[in-house]
Amino acid sequence: MNLVDHEFIKYMSRFDDCPFTLVLHGERHQIGEGEPAFSVVFRQIPKVKELMTSTSLALGEAYMDGDIQVEGELYPALRHFMGQMGKFSTDTKALGKLMFSSVSKRNQKKEVCSHYDIGNDFYRLWLDETLSYSCGYFKREEDTLYEAQCNKADRILKKLYLKEGMTVCDIGCGWGFLLLRAAKKYKVRGVGITLSREQKRVFEERIREEHLENDLKVELLDYRDLDSLGISFDRIVSVGMAEHVGRDNYRTYMECIRQALKPGGLVLLHFISALKEHPGDAWMKKYIFPGGVVPSLREMMQIAGELNLYTLDVESLRRHYSRTLLCWYENFQKHRREVTEMFDERFARMWELYLCSCAATFMDGVIDLHQILWTNGINNDLPMTRWY
Numbered sequence: 201m202n203l204v205d206h207e208f209i210k211y212m213s214r215f216d217d218c219p220f221t222l223v224l225h226g227e228r229h230q231i232g233e234g235e236p237a238f239s240v241v242f243r244q245i246p247k248v249k250e251l252m253t254s255t256s257l258a259l260g261e262a263y264m265d266g267d268i269q270v271e272g273e274l275y276p277a278l279r280h281f282m283g284q285m286g287k288f289s290t291d292t293k294a295l296g297k298l299m300f301s302s303v304s305k306r307n308q309k310k311e312v313c314s315h316y317d318i319g320n321d322f323y324r325l326w327l328d329e330t331l332s333y334s335c336g337y338f339k340r341e342e343d344t345l346y347e348a349q350c351n352k353a354d355r356i357l358k359k360l361y362l363k364e365g366m367t368v369c370d371i372g373c374g375w376g377f378l379l380l381r382a383a384k385k386y387k388v389r390g391v392g393i394t395l396s397r398e399q400k401r402v403f404e405e406r407i408r409e410e411h412l413e414n415d416l417k418v419e420l421l422d423y424r425d426l427d428s429l430g431i432s433f434d435r436i437v438s439v440g441m442a443e444h445v446g447r448d449n450y451r452t453y454m455e456c457i458r459q460a461l462k463p464g465g466l467v468l469l470h471f472i473s474a475l476k477e478h479p480g481d482a483w484m485k486k487y488i489f490p491g492g493v494v495p496s497l498r499e500m501m502q503i504a505g506e507l508n509l510y511t512l513d514v515e516s517l518r519r520h521y522s523r524t525l526l527c528w529y530e531n532f533q534k535h536r537r538e539v540t541e542m543f544d545e546r547f548a549r550m551w552e553l554y555l556c557s558c559a560a561t562f563m564d565g566v567i568d569l570h571q572i573l574w575t576n577g578i579n580n581d582l583p584m585t586r587w588y
Contacts, residue, residue: 260483299485327531334439334470372438458508473568512574
């Protein structure tokens with residue numbers, strides 16, 4: 201065994217919580233004690249220096265390039281491996297702007313569009329017909345992805361205690377399913393804001409198809425410009441948006457929400473969360489969500505308290521998101537050939553790694569998903585008990 205291989209095996213030996221087999225040049229090396237749970241074949245090994253700079257970036261790129269092959273199913277292997285992310289190396293100083301990108305309006309628009317504007321036809325391949333790109337809610341074991349997304353939307357809308365004629369703002373509205381459902385079921389008037397032209401185009405098409413032009417509209421708008429709408433809303437909802445704000449802007453984000461909300465109004469925040477504050481993952485920032493940062497639950501709660509937002513409800517949907525991601529992965533695999541034709545093999549491997557690694561980290565509690573319901577100041581007119 202040469203020195204390079206020896207140093208690589210030594211580095212990988214730190215991930216010994218779950219035994220696995222590492223295959224180099226046809227030779228099998230066991231990491232950890234006990235029966236190996238999976239095997240990983242390396243056609244070419246990353247440099248130890250690269251692993252020390254960012255373990256996730258070095259291994260993630262190796263997988264994308266086809267230099268890593270997992271024997272068996274990808275998700276179970278990642279489930280065993282991703283639970284040890286505390287042992288990953290991340291040199292934030294060396295990674296510089298990748299880890300701490302600008303939170304300016306211009307840069308954040310560029311970052312958001314790099315993910316959401318890659319093509320509506322692509323997302324239609326593996327999302328369900330609601331085009332919901334966030335955690336579903338599985339009320340029953342047999343629920344389909346579509347049913348779970350409808351359940352999620354209905355759960356959010358019930359938590360908001362909507363009444364006919366209310367005004368609702370959806371910050372980061374995506375392709376619009378939540379507001380469309382709110383307008384049809386509760387006869388509210390809504391405004392969705394997004395930075396994605398592709399999402400805006402589809403949302404406007406759906407508004408016309410449902411003949412809701414008098415009830416809904418969508419604006420290409422940064423949340424920091426909410427006041428330009430000149431509307432004080434009864435309800436505000438934001439699903440999967442806080443992760444794009446950046447730690448330096450959390451307070452600004454929450455202040456903009458509070459200022460756009462009527463006294464006593466309700467806001468529901470649905471976001472990926474963490475136990476502790478963390479700058480994020482280098483591979484995810486470079487290839488999937490540039491500038492993305494997962495807030496901790498406690499920092500969002502602290503800011504809310506400082507802004508006189510009263511907490512009514514906090515709910516974790518962590519395992520629901522793991523299952524949602526696995527549903528997306530299953531759909532993705534069914535259309536994998538179409539994805540490679542749209543892009544290439546490297547892109548397809550990147551996306552399957554993203555979906556499976558996220559499913560694994562949710563299941564292992566590395567990250568969580570929370571819904572928080574606040575009122576803008578005291579509201580004593582709401583029911584004293586949870587509806588569920």
